[in-house]
Amino acid sequence: MSGINGNASDALRTVTPASELRIVFVGHVDHGKSTLVGRLLHETDSILPQKLEYVKQICVDRGVKFEYAFLLDALEEEQDQGITIDVSQVLFKTKKRTYRVIDAPGHKEFLKNMISGASSADAALLLIDAKEGLREQSKRHATILSLLGIKNIIVIVNKMDLMGYSQENFNKLVSDYTNYLKTLKVTPKAFIPISAYVGDNVVMRTSQMPWYSGPTLIEILDSIDSHKDAATRALRFPLQDVYRFDSEKRYFSGRIESGRLKKGDEILFLPSKKTAVVSAIERWNAPEPLEAEAGESIGITVEDQLFVERGEVGVHASAKPLVGKHFRANIFWMGEEHLAKGKTYQIKLTTQEIECKVKNVVRVINSSTLDEVSKDHHEVAKNEVAELELEFKKDIVFDPFNEIQETGRFVLVDNKRVSGGGIILQA
Amino acid sequence: MDHLSALESQSIFIIREAYKKFKKPAMLWSMGKDSCVNVWLARKAFFGKVPFPVVHIDTTFKFPEMYAYREHFAKEWGLKLIVGVNQAAKDRGVSYANNDAVTVCHEMKTVALQQMIEKEKWDGLFVGIRRDEDGTRAKEKYFSPRNIDFEWNYKDQPPELWNQFQSDYDPGTHVRIHPLLEWTEVDVWNYVKRENIPLVDLYFAKNGKRYRTLGCQPITKPVESNADTIDKVIEELKNTKISERVGRDQDHSQRYAMQKLRAKGYM
Numbered sequence: 002m003s004g005i006n007g008n009a010s011d012a013l014r015t016v017t018p019a020s021e022l023r024i025v026f027v028g029h030v031d032h033g034k035s036t037l038v039g040r041l042l043h044e045t046d047s048i049l050p051q052k053l054e055y056v057k058q059i060c061v062d063r064g065v066k067f068e069y070a071f072l073l074d075a076l077e078e079e080q081d082q083g084i085t086i087d088v089s090q091v092l093f094k095t096k097k098r099t100y101r102v103i104d105a106p107g108h109k110e111f112l113k114n115m116i117s118g119a120s121s122a123d124a125a126l127l128l129i130d131a132k133e134g135l136r137e138q139s140k141r142h143a144t145i146l147s148l149l150g151i152k153n154i155i156v157i158v159n160k161m162d163l164m165g166y167s168q169e170n171f172n173k174l175v176s177d178y179t180n181y182l183k184t185l186k187v188t189p190k191a192f193i194p195i196s197a198y199v200g201d202n203v204v205m206r207t208s209q210m211p212w213y214s215g216p217t218l219i220e221i222l223d224s225i226d227s228h229k230d231a232a233t234r235a236l237r238f239p240l241q242d243v244y245r246f247d248s249e250k251r252y253f254s255g256r257i258e259s260g261r262l263k264k265g266d267e268i269l270f271l272p273s274k275k276t277a278v279v280s281a282i283e284r285w286n287a288p289e290p291l292e293a294e295a296g297e298s299i300g301i302t303v304e305d306q307l308f309v310e311r312g313e314v315g316v317h318a319s320a321k322p323l324v325g326k327h328f329r330a331n332i333f334w335m336g337e338e339h340l341a342k343g344k345t346y347q348i349k350l351t352t353q354e355i356e357c358k359v360k361n362v363v364r365v366i367n368s369s370t371l372d373e374v375s376k377d378h379h380e381v382a383k384n385e386v387a388e389l390e391l392e393f394k395k396d397i398v399f400d401p402f403n404e405i406q407e408t409g410r411f412v413l414v415d416n417k418r419v420s421g422g423g424i425i426l427q428a
Numbered sequence: 429m430d431h432l433s434a435l436e437s438q439s440i441f442i443i444r445e446a447y448k449k450f451k452k453p454a455m456l457w458s459m460g461k462d463s464c465v466n467v468w469l470a471r472k473a474f475f476g477k478v479p480f481p482v483v484h485i486d487t488t489f490k491f492p493e494m495y496a497y498r499e500h501f502a503k504e505w506g507l508k509l510i511v512g513v514n515q516a517a518k519d520r521g522v523s524y525a526n527n528d529a530v531t532v533c534h535e536m537k538t539v540a541l542q543q544m545i546e547k548e549k550w551d552g553l554f555v556g557i558r559r560d561e562d563g564t565r566a567k568e569k570y571f572s573p574r575n576i577d578f579e580w581n582y583k584d585q586p587p588e589l590w591n592q593f594q595s596d597y598d599p600g601t602h603v604r605i606h607p608l609l610e611w612t613e614v615d616v617w618n619y620v621k622r623e624n625i626p627l628v629d630l631y632f633a634k635n636g637k638r639y640r641t642l643g644c645q646p647i648t649k650p651v652e653s654n655a656d657t658i659d660k661v662i663e664e665l666k667n668t669k670i671s672e673r674v675g676r677d678q679d680h681s682q683r684y685a686m687q688k689l690r691a692k693g694y695m
Contacts, residue, residue, distance in 0.1 A: 087567040117587035298440035417596040
């Protein structure tokens with residue numbers, strides 16, 4: 002960190018690795034998410050003393066026992082009702098790295114908030130109450146995580162203290178949940194028996210469960226590989242906008258979603274099929290770089306004239322995405338109004354915004370029971386998951402989700418509102 | 429990419445997205461460190477030029493150093509500066525001498541902003557709040573709509589998946605855009621250092637005290653500190669056990685004060 006007091010330093014950009022890991026806590030309401038987050042903050046020394054005092058005073062005033070959950074549930078209404086309504090984010094640190102904790106609501110009514118919070122996570126912790134076992138949201142949230150493509154999933158069996166730290170009970174839950182997760186093709190990294198309330202196996206190992214020899218929660222979190230491989234995939238550079246302010250320069254701007262782009266590269270823009278050679282990767286108040294990679298918001302200038310707009314995707318001709326007017330996808334629906342076959346929606350995929358029609362509802366499943374809910378296949382209700390065939394008014398640029406996530410996922414907008422999210426299966 | 433570059437890139441993406449989506453965007457600028465970083469990020473996003481107005485909602489109770497900074501850098505950076513004052517409240521004598529902090533904040537900030545939005549018809553407002561400042565700010569989204577009465581419906585916020593934001597809203601809605609939402613106080617200072625962003629010198633210690641945040645002069649208290657350089661400030665923040673907004677009276681005047689202020693439209 003030395004030698005940068007002054008002008009912007011390029012050295013800093015390449016030397017320091019991105020060290021933050023985003024983790025989301027999900028599961029049924031009352032299974033102890035906020036309590037566990039509070040426990041983690043406390044034991045990693047991440048709470049300011051004033052904040053703790055403030056929350057303790059609230060508990061005294063209300064005549065209730067101190068709860069860590071109050072650290073996260075900041076809204077008066079959340080504290081009154083004892084439920085998380087909207088996502089909170091807080092940070093804590095271990096010796097290895099910083100964690101951004103996304104505490105998502107477990108109440109069915111707030112599923113869309115959970116999805117919103119979980120969609121940006123690198124890893125997910127699924128909480129189950131040892132006493133209550135699998136409940137509706139324990140299953141639904143697992144289904145959502147699998148659809149969001151979150152690979153690092155850890156199952157936490159909480160409130161072990163209420164079940165006398167029973168190994169038999171724990172093993173049965175592990176077996177039940179493993180069977181359910183298998184149908185989703187999800188393999189958790191670990192099952193960990195804990196008590197967030199008492200503090201067993203969260204940061205410290207206690208003497209309560211001598212039969213458990215696996216990792217503590219912190220140990221398993223620190224073992225997750227946070228390396229992102231988007232830069233090693235094919236170039237996808239969706240145009241966000243083209244700027245031309247005072248100068249003669251036209252800045253073709255956007256974020257590289259995957260791959261790398263170099264000065265001198267020939268870029269093919271799709272769907273228009275126009276090409277241009279990168280004359281510079283432009284930056285303000287920083288030296289001009291020779292290349293840029295996934296995650297960077299950049300602007301390029303090109304040799305010769307180029308007329309392309311927002312929505313075009315820049316690629317290398319040697320590794321092209323798919324371009325077409327239809328694809329099949331799995332979606333989850335969050336809209337109050339049912340998604341209907343034959344109806345028109347707006348799809349947003351990277352910076353593309355195109356009118357689309359639901360050509361066919363292939364199957365609809367209840368995201369909790371995974372049962373097929375509909376035989377006539379005309380509608381998808383709120384909180385249901387479905388496989389659809391979508392048809393577009395004009396060409397759309399995409400990849401299958403399992404090849405490039407960033408160009409393989411989209412949202413559907415119904416009457417101004419983002420009402421569904423989906424991942425692309427195939428053309 | 430390192431942590432600061434990743435934050436910068438995400439913020440630039442948000443700013444560009446909002447610039448594309450809103451017909452009349454504007455950026456709030458209080459001359460505080462966060463909103464200065466916000467302005468800096470806008471210059472980054474648009475290659476040196478800020479293509480929308482920068483707005484100072486002026487309570488008229490700011491520090492003289494802040495007004496001097498505003499005049500100097502608005503000019504140097506070529507900003508289109510708009511200053512908004514709730515003159516009616518001022519004429520009624522609303523002030524810290526006559527009223528409590530929550531009332532003054534509401535009148536001179538929230539109502540002043542309401543008046544300006546009414547007048548200028550802004551539909552997208554860049555605001556430099558961060559999640560780590562306060563529990564209710566932690567629940568904000570990147571694009572956060574406020575209805576015509578300035579209310580925030582935190583129970584039913586539009587989902588934000590994969591950087592897709594709701595871009596169409598009912599008439600009368602204005603959207604708060606929060607490019608710095610995921611930054612922490614230390615991130616802001618590290619970025620100030622990396623980019624060499626000039627700040628109001630009240631942030632640096634003199635005679636054993638410095639201001640950790642800047643608001644209205646009568647209700648903003650300095651903290652004990654000997655940090656008189658950026659490096660020392662960063663070092664101090666890494667070890668502090670005191671929360672950032674401790675010196676801002678309006679936050680602590682009553683329980684859930686921030687939630688109540690914010691429910692009525694405060695930033």
